[in-house]
Amino acid sequence: MNADFPLIAASKAVSRLPVHAVHGLAGTSFKHEHLAAILDDRAPQGFFEVHAENYMGAGGPPHRALETIRLEHAVSLHGVCMSIGSPQPLDRTHLARFKALVDRYEPALVSEHLAWSTHDTTFFNDLLPLPYTEATLARVCDHIDQVQDAIARPVLLENPSTYVLFSCSTYSETDFISAVAQRTGCGLLLDINNVFVSATNHGFSALDYLANFPIARVGEIHLAGHAEQADDEGEQLLIDSHDGPVADAVWRLYEIVIGRAGPIPTLIEWDSNIPGWPILKAEAAAAQAILNRRDGQQTWDKSRAA
Structure with missing residues (x-):
């Protein structure tokens, strides 16, 4: 159910573009500097993720590059500035541009963050945390409903990495996310690095979080x-920097999740200190190997049961 759940609504429309499956595949962030290497690489590729806000202009080189990628590969469209958790209304212009990208590229996956990044006319270059309260829950659900109504398909909501907690919270993060999904029908994007970062910073168990x-x-x-x-007290502080390889501890958590949930499409994020394509491709290959082992195990289990 996991990989198919958010794709059901999208599959009903007639596609103008090639339809590429993402189930059981690993992908990478798409960086323009890798385009030539990707096109020259004849080995089978997974899918590519792009940040929606980088493509909100009408045309030019960014769109030409993305159009080239989209013809041959599935694309995941990842929003970073919708400010789902903001106390103010969603920016209608931004939402309209987001919808236009969904219509233009017919992405296999569409996602946004459980965070806020705007206040009045100020826009922050950060994904800021939320208090998990009834008022916040109502606001987040209303905003997700607006996004899903606009794009006519489910959106995947990503769990945050956090550096502070709110004493006024009345939900745990996992209970809050569960409530959002139940009320809105949205899917979820599980960022395992975010889980590890938050667990380390706040001293809770990443395994318990994932179990819930x-x-x-x-x-x-x-x-x-x-x-x-x-931090200021000399205690360890992890930052969700996306500037290096996946840590061993995160790989171990990933194997546990895939062992439990099956081969869910998996994306390697690498957004600064960007390496050459072979390095990024190798990270995706490591994820693909884990997905393949789990997919093979599922096939073996089914044949044995038969």
Whole structure:
């Protein structure tokens, strides 16, 4: 159910573009500097994810590159500025541009963050955390309903990486996310690096978090690198930096999740200190190997049961 859940609504429309499956595949962030290497690489590829806000212009080189990629590969459209958790109304212009991208590229997956990044006319270059309260829940659900109504398909909501907690919260993060999914019918994007970062920063168990996460709603997984710093008291502080390879501890958590949930489409995020294509491709290949082992195990289990 996991990989198919968020794709059901999208599959009903007649596609103008080639339809590429994503189930059981690993993908990478698409970076323009890798385009030539990707086109020259004759080995089978997975899918590619792009940030929606980088393509909200009408045309030019970014769109020409994305159009080239989209013809041969599935694309995951990942929003970073919708400000789903903002106390103010959604930006209608931004939502209209987001919808236009969904219509133009017919992405296999569409996602946004459980976060806020705007206040009045100020836009922050950060994904800021939310208090998990009834008021926040109502606001987030209303905003997700607006997004899903606009794009006419489910959106995947990504769990955050956090550096502060709110004493006024009345839900755990996993219970809050479960409630959002139940009320709106949205899918979920499980970022395992975010889970590890938050668990380390706040001193809770990443395994317990994952055990309580509504895994049946997950349509995509993110893996990424993080940076290690120290806070003002000298305690370890992890930053969700997307600037290096996936950490061993995150790979171990990923194997546990895939073992439990099956081969969910998985995306390697690498957004700064971007390496050459072979390095990024190797990270995706490592994820693909884990997905393949689980997919093979499922096939073996079914044949044995028969």
